[in-house]
Amino acid sequence: MKKSELLEYLSEKFPHIDRSTLSEILNGTFEAMTKALANGEKIEIRGLGSFRVKERDGRTARNPKTGELVQVPPKKIVHFKMGKILKAKLFSKKVP
Incomplete structure (x- = not known):
């Protein structure tokens, strides 16, 4: 689902709130999460679920085109861990 599709869904779900206000709320939410x-x-x-930043260690990798070994520096990634309710819905278990 794209951001525009999410905004469209929210507009249909909350027709009494104008689209520009919903857009500001959505942008503010994403900005707060990013910060x-x-x-x-x-x-x-x-x-x-939950989101957290993990750091991946640096490693040696191989360039698939040339076969040359290259050093990949450490980097940060965002990790998502699914919550129990989402997991139950995705795998058709009884939702608590």
């Missing part, structure tokens, strides 16, 4: 992750904070959304 929290950039500060190393964990984001937990009950029923959905």
